[in-house]
Amino acid sequence: MMRPGKPSSSGPTGEGIPHPATGRGAPWSTGRFEHAMLRKRSWLRYLPWGVLMLTLAGSWQLWHNAEQRALNSRQGEFALRKQNVENRLRERLGEYQQVLYAMHGFIASQQTLYPGEFRRFMNSLHMEKRLPGIKSVMFIPAGSTPAQSVQAGLVWRRS
Numbered sequence: 001m002m003r004p005g006k007p008s009s010s011g012p013t014g015e016g017i018p019h020p021a022t023g024r025g026a027p028w029s030t031g032r033f034e035h036a037m038l039r040k041r042s043w044l045r046y047l048p049w050g051v052l053m054l055t056l057a058g059s060w061q062l063w064h065n066a067e068q069r070a071l072n073s074r075q076g077e078f079a080l081r082k083q084n085v086e087n088r089l090r091e092r093l094g095e096y097q098q099v100l101y102a103m104h105g106f107i108a109s110q111q112t113l114y115p116g117e118f119r120r121f122m123n124s125l126h127m128e129k130r131l132p133g134i135k136s137v138m139f140i141p142a143g144s145t146p147a148q149s150v151q152a153g154l155v156w157r158r159s
Helices: 032-040 042-109 115-124 146-152
Strands: 136-138 155-157
Touching: 115 155, 136 146
Parallel strands: none
Antiparallel strands: 136 155
């Protein structure tokens, strides 16, 4: 049944489905069959969005994989450098420990520690070449002060 003043959706004039705003038939549709086909193919209007979402997801996954590889590379490099520094520190501390053991042995072997013997022993260790970080060594006997050791000459200083 037709209403007066409004065209039918499948009228003999072929105006098609009326446009909601204007009330006139849409030029792209000529009847109910075409309208049903558009409804069946309504998923097609979501196809570009689907392609966009898949592309974005793929791009994110590629970026994430590249970021993980870079992070793993940096962590491996850091671990290698850390191990290198740790080995050098252990080696250096081992050298300092050897000097302490040598001094302990020297002092334990002496009945009386004379300043000249102390300096000769310290010079024989060649610490200027082996341990450049040590600037001076002082022997302080039990019950004395550092000032008394300096006066007694029990101090070795880098020349």
